[in-house]
Structure formats: C-alpha cells, structure tokens
Amino acid sequence: MKKVLIVDDAAFMRMSLKSMLERNGFEVVGEAENGEVGVHKYKLCHPDLVTMDITMPKMDGIQALKEIKAYDRNARVIMVSALGQEVFIKEAIKLGAKYFIVKPFKEEHVIKVLNQIK
Amino acid sequence: MPAYNNEPLLEMFVFETTQLLEQLEQVIIHSEQSKSFGPEEVNEIFRIMHTIKGSAAMMHFKDISTLTHKIEDLFYFIRDKEPTYIDYSTLSDIMLESIDFIKLEIKKIENGGKPDGDSLPIKEKIDKFLTFISDPNSQANKSETEEKYKKRFKTTIFFEEDCELEHIRAYTVINDLKNIVEDIYYIPDLEQSDSAEIIQKAGLQIWFTTDRPFEEIHHFLSKTIFLKHLELVELEENKNFNKYLNKTIKAQQKITDTSLEKKDFEQSTYMVSSTQNMISVHVAKLDKLMDLVGELVISEAMVTHNPDLEGLKIDNFNKAASQHRKIINELQDIAMSIRMVPLAATFQKMNRIVYDMSKKLSKEVKLKIIGEETEVDKNIIESISDPLMHLVRNAIDHGIESAEERKTKGKAEIGTIVLEAKNVGGDVLIIVKDDGRGLDKKKIFTKAKAKGLINKPESECPDQEIYSYIFLPGFSTSENVTEFSGRGVGMDVVAQNIGAIGGTVSVDSIPDQGTTITLKIPLTLAIMDGMIVKIGNASYTIPTLNIREAFKPENNDVITDPDGHEIIMIRGECYPILRLHELYKIETSTVEISDGIIVVVESEGKHLCIFVDALVGEQQVVVKVLPKYIRNFKKIRGIAGCTLLGDGSISLILDIADLIKH
Numbered sequence: 001m002k003k004v005l006i007v008d009d010a011a012f013m014r015m016s017l018k019s020m021l022e023r024n025g026f027e028v029v030g031e032a033e034n035g036e037v038g039v040h041k042y043k044l045c046h047p048d049l050v051t052m053d054i055t056m057p058k059m060d061g062i063q064a065l066k067e068i069k070a071y072d073r074n075a076r077v078i079m080v081s082a083l084g085q086e087v088f089i090k091e092a093i094k095l096g097a098k099y100f101i102v103k104p105f106k107e108e109h110v111i112k113v114l115n116q117i118k
Numbered sequence: 119m120p121a122y123n124n125e126p127l128l129e130m131f132v133f134e135t136t137q138l139l140e141q142l143e144q145v146i147i148h149s150e151q152s153k154s155f156g157p158e159e160v161n162e163i164f165r166i167m168h169t170i171k172g173s174a175a176m177m178h179f180k181d182i183s184t185l186t187h188k189i190e191d192l193f194y195f196i197r198d199k200e201p202t203y204i205d206y207s208t209l210s211d212i213m214l215e216s217i218d219f220i221k222l223e224i225k226k227i228e229n230g231g232k233p234d235g236d237s238l239p240i241k242e243k244i245d246k247f248l249t250f251i252s253d254p255n256s257q258a259n260k261s262e263t264e265e266k267y268k269k270r271f272k273t274t275i276f277f278e279e280d281c282e283l284e285h286i287r288a289y290t291v292i293n294d295l296k297n298i299v300e301d302i303y304y305i306p307d308l309e310q311s312d313s314a315e316i317i318q319k320a321g322l323q324i325w326f327t328t329d330r331p332f333e334e335i336h337h338f339l340s341k342t343i344f345l346k347h348l349e350l351v352e353l354e355e356n357k358n359f360n361k362y363l364n365k366t367i368k369a370q371q372k373i374t375d376t377s378l379e380k381k382d383f384e385q386s387t388y389m390v391s392s393t394q395n396m397i398s399v400h401v402a403k404l405d406k407l408m409d410l411v412g413e414l415v416i417s418e419a420m421v422t423h424n425p426d427l428e429g430l431k432i433d434n435f436n437k438a439a440s441q442h443r444k445i446i447n448e449l450q451d452i453a454m455s456i457r458m459v460p461l462a463a464t465f466q467k468m469n470r471i472v473y474d475m476s477k478k479l480s481k482e483v484k485l486k487i488i489g490e491e492t493e494v495d496k497n498i499i500e501s502i503s504d505p506l507m508h509l510v511r512n513a514i515d516h517g518i519e520s521a522e523e524r525k526t527k528g529k530a531e532i533g534t535i536v537l538e539a540k541n542v543g544g545d546v547l548i549i550v551k552d553d554g555r556g557l558d559k560k561k562i563f564t565k566a567k568a569k570g571l572i573n574k575p576e577s578e579c580p581d582q583e584i585y586s587y588i589f590l591p592g593f594s595t596s597e598n599v600t601e602f603s604g605r606g607v608g609m610d611v612v613a614q615n616i617g618a619i620g621g622t623v624s625v626d627s628i629p630d631q632g633t634t635i636t637l638k639i640p641l642t643l644a645i646m647d648g649m650i651v652k653i654g655n656a657s658y659t660i661p662t663l664n665i666r667e668a669f670k671p672e673n674n675d676v677i678t679d680p681d682g683h684e685i686i687m688i689r690g691e692c693y694p695i696l697r698l699h700e701l702y703k704i705e706t707s708t709v710e711i712s713d714g715i716i717v718v719v720e721s722e723g724k725h726l727c728i729f730v731d732a733l734v735g736e737q738q739v740v741v742k743v744l745p746k747y748i749r750n751f752k753k754i755r756g757i758a759g760c761t762l763l764g765d766g767s768i769s770l771i772l773d774i775a776d777l778i779k780h
Contacts, residue, residue, distance in 0.1 A: 089286050093293050099343060100290075102283065109281070109344075116343050 002114070003029045005045060007038035007064065008053035008080065017051060017105070024111045035059030039067045042075070049114060050077045051101070054088050062092055069096045076117050131173050132228050133398065139217055139224075142166045144466055146217070147473050150210040155196065163213075164193045170220070179227075182220055185237040188244045189216060201251045212247060214470075216240055268300075268329050269352050273339060274321040276347040284317040291322065291342055298338065299328035321347070401496060404457050411453045412740040416762050418446050419737065423764025447738075454641075458493035461539045461548070464503050465490045468510050468537060475514045482521060482532040483514050492539035494546050498639055501619045502548065505612040509550040509635055510535060512608060517554030517633055527630060529553065545621075548637040557627040559584050566590075585625045589613040622722075646741060648761070650734040650769060651717065653699050654706030657769040659739055659761060660728070664719040664774040668733060671716045686716065686727055693718065695727045696777060701756070706731055721775040728777075737763070741771060755780060 004026050008014050011033075018028045029045045032038035035052075036059040042050060050068065054061040061079060068075045079092045079100040089100045098117045101110050145162055149155045155163075167186045174182035196204065219240055223233035275291060277284050285308045292304060304324040306316040328335065336350050422439045465487045472485040494502075518524075518533035525531055536551040559581060566572045566587045572579065588609045613623050621639035648659035649668075676686050676695065684695040695716070699706045708714045708731040717728045739761040748754070758773035 086283070086286055090289055093290050100286065113343055116341070 001025060001027045002049060003027050003045065003047040004114070005030045005032065005038070005041055005047040005050045007032040007035065007041075007050060007056070007061070009033050009056040010053075013053070013080075013103070017110075020105065020107055020110060021114070024107075026114065035061060035064030035067075038064045039071070042068050043071060046072075048076065049117060050075065051080050051114075052077050052092075052097070053080045054082075054085055054092075062088060062095065065092055065095055065097055078113060078117065128177070128227065131177055132224055135170055135173065135220070135224055138166045138170055139221060140463065140466070143214070143217055143470055146210050146213045147469050150206055150473075153206055155204070155206065155209070157197070160193055160197045164190060164197065167193065179223065179233050181235055181237040182223055182233060185216055185219065185241060188241050189213070192244055192248050195248060195252065199252070204251055208247060212240070212243055214474075215243070268327045270325065270327050271299075271332075271335060272323065272325050272351050272353055273335075274323050274349040275339065275342060275345065276321040277317065278344045278346045279318075281344040283314065284322075285313040287342075287344060288313070288317055288322040291339075292324065295324065295326065295338075298330065299326040299335070301325075301327040321349075325353075399456075404496070407453050408457065411450050414446055415450060415738060416740050418443060419764035420762075420766065421764075423737075425765050454495075455493075457496050459496050459499055460491050460493050461499070462490040464499055464506065465537055465539070467503065468506065471507055471510050472514065472535065475511060479514065480520075481514060481518050483518055484532050484534050485510075486534060486536045488536065488538040489540050492541060492546060494639065495641065498546075498619055501615055502637065502639070505615045505637070506537075506548070506550070508608045508612055510537070513550060513552040513554065513633070517552040517556075519555050523555075546639045546641060548639065549634060550637075551632060551634040553632040556629040556631055556633050557585055557588070557625070559627075559629070562587055582624075582626065585627055588625065589623060646739060647736065648739045648769075648771065649717070649736050650763065651715075651728075651730040652732045652734055653702075653708075653730050654704045656702075656704050657734065657763065657767055658698065658730070659737075659769045659771045660717060660719060661758075661771070661774065662736060664721055666718045666720050666725070668715055668717045671711050671714075673710070673712045676711050688718070688727075691725075693725050693727045695729055697729045699729075699731075708732075719774045719778075721778050724778045726774070726778045728772075739763075739769070739771070 002025075004021055006014050006017050006021075006028060008017070008031075014031050014033075018031070021028055026049075029047050030041040032041050034056045038050070038052065039059070052061040052065060056064075059067075065077050065079070068077060073096075075096075077092075077097045079089055079097045080103060081089050081100055082103050089097075092100070099113055101113055142163065145159050145166075149159045167190045171183050171186035171190060174180075174186065195201075216237075219235060219237055223235050226233050226235075275288070277287055281287065285306075288304075289308055292302065292308075295302060302324060303326070304322065306313045306322075310316070332350070332352060336348075339345075339348055339350060342348070422443070427435075468487075469485060472483055475481075476483045513535050514533075518535070519527070519529075521531045524533065530553075534553050536549070538547075538549040538551070540547050540549075560576075563572070563576050563579065563584050566584070569590075571587060571590065576584075589612070590610060616623050616637055616639065619639060621637055623635065623637055625633065625635045627633040647662040649662055649665055651658050651660060671686065676684050678684055684697075685692050686695055687693075698704070699709070711729070714729050714731050715733055717730060717733075719726050719728060741759045742761060744754070744757065744760055756773050756777040757770050758776070759771045761769050761771055763769050
C-alpha cells in the first residue's frame, strides 16, 4: 500500500482528499497544514508520495518542495493547484515535482496520477 | 585621405555606428548561445554591416568599409547557400574580433585621431572561413561525423479528452524528455494562450536527437500520464535538417509569433535600437537646461520669500505664487527625467564580458539581468560602466568555481551572476551577486593585518567590516594576478568611481554560497528638499530625506557619558548629540539644551541628534558645490555643499552621512 503525506492549509481539503485516497487503496500516513510542518513530517514519515498544496501560510508549497527535494532527491511530490496557478506548476516541475492535480478534484484523475507516479 | 572636418557628421557616424555595433554584439552572443543563426539574425547582421559599410565608405574610412564588405559577403553566402555545417563558435569569434576592431577605430576617431588600424588579418580569417564552409567536401565530412551516432526522432502525443491543462501536461513531458535527449524543438509554443486547444486537436509535436534506441524512447514516452495516443518515428538522415527545421518548425512558430525567447530578446534590444518617436539630443543642451531650471528654482524662492514682502497680507499674490511654484516643480521633474536613461544598454554590455570570460576561463557562467528598465542620470551611466565591468570580471575570475569544484560542492555546474537594478528611496541600487565561493574572511583579515590596517583581533571585527577591506587601495588577496584581475587596483578604483558620483559600495558574502556587491547611487542631487535651521546668525540646511523627527528637549533628557559626550534617550534608545555651534565654532546665545531644538537625523541605519537654535522652515534648495578655493584648501567635515536662500543669504548644506561617521 502506498504511503501518502497530505499537505494543505484547508482542513476540509485534507479531509476530502484523505477519504478519497483511503477509498482507493492508499494509506495516509500524515497531514500537514503548512509547508514547514510538511517538511518536518516528511522527514519523520518518509512517505512514498506527497500531495502539496501551493498557497499556504508560513511556508508555501514551492519552498516546501525545494526543502523536501534538498533532503531527499528522490522524493515524489505532486503539486495541488487551483485554477490559474499554471506559472507555479511549471516552476514546481522545474524544481522536481513529479506531476500535478487540480482543484476541484476529479477522483479518477487524482487516483490515476497517484497510481502512475513511480 | 581628405581632411574631413565636418564635426556634426563625424559625431553622427560615431554615435550611430556605436549603437549598431552594440546591437550586433547582442545578436552574435545570443545566436552563438542558442547555437543557431536563423534567417532573422542573419538578415539583421547583414543589414547592420551594410549600413556601417556605407557610412564608413562615405567618411573614407577604408579599412572599416572593406572589412564590413567582407562580412557582408560572408553572410550573403550563408543566407543564400544555407550551408548545413557551420562552426558557430569560429564564426562568432570572427564577428566579435571584427566588432572589436571597428570599436577601436571608432575610439581613435572619437579622440580626434585617424582610424589607422589594419583590417587585413581579420579579412584573411574571413576568407579562410568562407573557403572552408563553401567547400562541399568539408560539408559532407563534418555533417557525417556529427550525425553518425545520433538519430533524429519525431513524436506526436495526444492526451485523453477532458484531461484539461494539456499545455502544462505537455510542459512536464518536455521537462522529463530534456534529461534523456538533445536538441528539442516542439509545437505549439506552450506560452501561447491557445496552446492547450492546439494540443487537443493536433497533438504535441516534438523533434529531438538522441543516440538511445527506439524502444527505449517509446517505452519512456508511453509512460506519459493521461496519454491517449503516441506516434514515434525515426527521421531519415537529412543533410538539410537545419533547412527543414527553419522552414517547417520555425515558420510555424513564427506565424503565431509569441515565442518567449524571441520576446525576451526583442525587449532587451529595443532599448539599444530605439528609432521610433525618439530624437537624439546633445548632452550639452541638457546640461544647460538643468542649470537654467536650477536657477529658476532659486529665483522663484527669491521672489516668493523676498524680504520686501515680509509681513504683508497678500492673499492673491500667494495664490499666484503657489501656482507658479507648481508649474516650476513640474518643469523641474521633466527636466530631470529627460536626462534619465535606462541601465539596459550598460547591463547588456556585460553579456559580452561574461561571454568572453566564460570562454577564456572555461567556466560556464550565465548572466541574469533584473530591472534593466531602471533609469539613472546620463552622467551616472558613464561612471558606472567601468566599475560594473570590473565587478562582473571579478565575480567570474575569483568568485565562480570550476564546474568540477561546483559539482563536488553540490552546486549547479553552471554558475550564475545576477545583475539587478532597483529604486529604493532617493537612490538606485545596483547589485552584482554571484553564487560562487564567497570571500575568504581569514585571508582578507590576515592581509589587512599584515598591511597594518587592523589592530584588533579577528573576533572583534564584524564580518561586514572585514569584507569591506577589499576596497582599500592596493588590496588583493589573489595569488596570481591574472590578465583580468588581481592587481589590487580594481576594487578601490570601483569604490572611488562610485564615491565620485556620490554613491557608496558595500559587500556581503557567505562562504561557498557567493558574494553580493551593492552599489548605492543617489539620483541627481542637484535639487532637493531641505530644512533650514538657524545657529546664531548662520543658516544651515539639513536634507529632508535624512530627517526623522524634531523636538524641543528638556535639560534632564540629556545624559553625559564618562567620556564627556552628550547623549539623549528617545523611546528607550540612546542617541549621541552633536552641538553644531561647537563643531563649527559659531557664536550663539543658545547653549542651554532647553533653549534650542533637537533634529534627529538618520543615514544608513545610524542616528544622530543635531542641536540647533531654531527651525526656520522647509524649502526646496539647489545644491551647489563649495567654491574651488575652499575645496582645495581644506576638506570641511560634514558639509555637502551650499545653497542660496530666498533672501539672498547663503546656507551650508550638511552631509549627514559624513557627520554620523565621525
């Protein structure tokens, strides 16, 4: 079972993503409400995948991505973006994010992406 | 050669040719870096050479006109015959050498001499190059060995319907592909607003070169997320691939004409080749304009603050005077802005320096320019060009490490130098930042100690202070004096040049991460806002920019420290007091603290409390330098200049930074 860390500042998003993932055979090993906590929890849990929201207080998704990649070159981080954040997605890809999913989530898209990232 | 003494024509030749050469340089460097001299670039080069040839011929500058004629021939061949194999590196070298030759000749002309350089050696090089690229044998041989092991592929990728954001998904594909293949070209341009639709209808088309087997590439591309359909073909060996490229791909890209790279390039050259809605104005005329505007401001003050009007109730006059003042302010703003020129041209010149040094030192360095649209006064542009060149050279020579060293440190192999300009308050900041090895604090400290510049132990010196020693004359910690830097002449000259235009230099560094040098240059000081203060019968002006607050102190606010210096507590912080009447030995009856006023001033984060008799009022003043006979006699501490007040009296303008330093 693939282990996932969910990083998003909205409790509702974390909750809905968590139930979606657990329904489809993933194990959610941790949640973080901002980039800083996200990096910290990554170092603790070493998940197989990270879903990373972009706009968060304290430390945003791009910065957290940088720090996680600096810590673990092979980290698999999937950016979670809202409409209109294309510039950030591109920047994240350049910085080593594996792929992206867009809010509002289409369950089959999310699952397809998380299954295909190796 | 006929005696050509037509001054204006000569000046125009020098001016125009210099501009064209700068444009040309940018085109060459840019083309060499992107490894392609496309039809647009070739046409521009051709056009520039043609223009220079014509003007040089008219001025009877034979070596320049024959050289440019040869280059015209060369590019005519390239444009017409489209040889497939061209050694771009050699071509760029020849072009840059030619540019340097012409630049040198122009300099001679500018200095009133004759362009007596011999362009024969370069012309011979061009002949040799032309012979080589027109020889069918060399073409065949080279292209064969080049493409022997590498195959060209074309792939078309279709994404699933309704997956949305096809252009971003395409971006991830290209990004991943970059790691395993070379020479990637693709349609559509992902920056276009309709790129997602184009990909939905026609798919993402990518051309690339690789020596990996077909199966491997196919397997890799099949793993694309949301892939609906994949086509992959190996292209036949096509000796005219470049032609094919230019015609099919680049032509298609050009129809929509929004390629980001091209836009960047165009933007950065528009500054240098402005031909629409602009006229060239002689700097002497602008200087005269500035002087007159300055006089106008003073005379306006003389009218509105005229002693004859004191005490009179003249409401209508005051209204008219205020309108008068408003118009003069606007005139002053425009006059100053006319002289303002963007830093773009100066910054772009650095491209050449980076290019040359990268090649000579075999270090890959990339130059990033930010804020080149920031404007500074024309005079300043001339004074910062050389210091900037030195700083950039230094950064590459001493700052950026070799690719291997950077790899072992875990840094990107290509070094980056950031050249940034921005407006902060009344100053322009120019920052040269490199991600190299940083300054060696220990080395600098040791050298400074050896030269007798420091008397305290290393632990007592803050890092910033130690780093600032590099600006002292004769200071260089380089073991080898290279052709480019290390003679210990550079940094102090930089500091001096910047100081001459009223600016300051500061340096900061983090070991192994890089060094940042910041130039802080004030925008024209000529006219500024000042607060007039009185001490005895004398009048002084404090720049409003430096004033933080002013208040009437009480006697017991002031404390005297063991050394006899007066200090005052303001909201919990201690500030030193400077009694101006003591400093300048002015006779005044106001010596009791409670009789006068304290003006709190600040410069570069440090504060000072100046004790004066009274505040007179705020006024716009025109800064004039102190007369020569005073300046040559003795350097007076704390005085930046002087100005004429409305009533005709003279007021000395205080140099806050200088007062605080002591």
